[in-house]
Amino acid sequence: EVQLVESGGDLVQSGGSLRLSCAASGFTFSRHAMYWVRPAPGKGLEIVSVISTDGGSTYYADSVKGRFTISRDNSKNTLYLQMGSLRAEDTAMYYCTRDDGGGPFDHWGQGTLVTVSS
Amino acid sequence: EIVLTQSPDFQSVTPKEEVTITCRASQSIHSSLHWYQQKPEQSPKLLIKYASQSISGIPSRFSGSGSGTDFTLTINSLEAEDAATYYCHQSSSVPQTFGQGTKVEIK
Numbered sequence: 001e002v003q004l005v006e007s008g009g010d011l012v013q014s015g016g017s018l019r020l021s022c023a024a025s026g027f028t029f030s031r032h033a034m035y036w037v038r039p040a041p042g043k044g045l046e047i048v049s050v051i052s053t054d055g056g057s058t059y060y061a062d063s064v065k066g067r068f069t070i071s072r073d074n075s076k077n078t079l080y081l082q083m084g085s086l087r088a089e090d091t092a093m094y095y096c097t098r099d100d101g102g103g104p105f106d107h108w109g110q111g112t113l114v115t116v117s118s
Numbered sequence: 119e120i121v122l123t124q125s126p127d128f129q130s131v132t133p134k135e136e137v138t139i140t141c142r143a144s145q146s147i148h149s150s151l152h153w154y155q156q157k158p159e160q161s162p163k164l165l166i167k168y169a170s171q172s173i174s175g176i177p178s179r180f181s182g183s184g185s186g187t188d189f190t191l192t193i194n195s196l197e198a199e200d201a202a203t204y205y206c207h208q209s210s211s212v213p214q215t216f217g218q219g220t221k222v223e224i225k
Contacts, residue, residue: 044124044205045162045216059213095161103168103209104152108161 002026002107004096009112016086020112022079022096030054030074033099036081037108038092048094049081064090088118120144122206124217132225137193139220141206146186150210153182153191156219157202165204166191198224 008020022034033052040046049070050059058070069082079096093111100106121144131137141151149169154162164173166182169189179194193200201224206217 042218043216044218045207047214047216050214061213097162099209100167103150104164104207105154105162106164106167106173108163111161 002098004098004107004109006094006096006109006112009094009114011115011117012086014086014088014116014118016116017082017084018086018114020081020083020094020096020114022109024077024079024096024098027098029072029077033102034070034072034079035097035099035105036070036079037095037097037105040092051079083114086114086116088116090114091116119213120147120208120211120215122208122215122217124204124206124220126220127218128221128223130223130225131196133198134195137196137200137222139191139204139222141184141189141191141217143187143189143208147208147210149185150208151182151184151189152207152209153180154205154207155200155202156205162205193222196222196224200224 003025005023012018035050036048037045051070051072055072067085071080093113095111096109097105123142125140151169153166155165156162165180169184170182181192183190203219203221205219
């Protein structure tokens with residue numbers, strides 16, 4: 001059974017840092033690009049960051065570029081999101097998900113809540 | 119960036135009614151359009167992939183259609199458990215994007 005389990009969410013002050021983790025199991029982690037997704041008020045869901053199978057290619061939404069860093073450890077089947085210079089507008093549930101061969105997101109974690117206080 | 123616009127934003131429906139949600143893309147995305155259901159306090163769940171392909175374990179009352187720029191999610195004979203927000207998502211080009219969501223409420 002495919003499982004994605006996020007952790008690391010917390011209450012943090014504006015300007016602070018946080019590292020999210022997503023532990024994967026039940027599939028060959030190294031064969032899937034991985035994503036962090038969050039709700040964006042009035043815009044639905046926002047893809048925050050993406051990382052390729054080997055970690056060699058990454059994407060960041062403009063809203064987090066220069067502040068967040070995505071990484072993965074294929075030996076530990078774990079995805080990470082290092083969040084820095086946090087702002088109130090980063091407050092959200094952060095979901096880890098994988099794509100099904102470059103298409104739909106077929107499995108999602110339960111989410112981890114990040115709250116940034118100003 | 120491809121913009122996906124869903125309509126309506128909100129729909130209040132009685133059980134057993136049919137629900138239709140549309141998703142319009144700002145440029146052609148062929149059939150690279152997927153639909154998700156998100157209930158309160160839960161993560162999104164994939165309902166339909168590539169515009170019209172069904173997903174194992176999803177009730178047959180959910181169906182999708184369309185190609186190019188115009189897509190539709192149909193829920194036949196709505197059930198109370200279908201109260202949720204529905205999102206479309208395109209994987210045709212980077213960055214991948216979502217629609218703004220359609221909230222379906224049960225009367």
